[in-house]
Amino acid sequence: MVTVALYVRLEAKLGKEKEVETFLKGGLAIVQEEPSTTAWFAIRMGPSTFAIFDAFPDEPARQAHLAGRVADALRARAGELLSRPPSIDRADVLAAKLPH
Secondary structure, eight states: OOOEEEEEEEEBOTTOHHHHHHHHHHHHHHHTTOTTOOEEEEEEOSSSEEEEEEEESSHHHHHHHHTSHHHHHHHHHHHHHBSSOOEEEEEEOOOOOOOO
């Protein structure tokens, strides 16, 4: 069951789109080591617009993710890869369908 989520919008710098895509794909291996991250998606919304959507069972799990390795890596590389700081929205999950 998930009750909370994050939606993180990322805008790549001109010419850094492929590097952002590679960075996000590489994040999957790290997130797979987070047992409390129930769902994690790295998505491309347009030529230079990307996002991460992830869901968690509770607020402590969401906080642990925000303090984890993917967030650290994103903070470390944001200035190099992104045209502006990531936009991080916290959300409450009202309903979800997850695989069993």
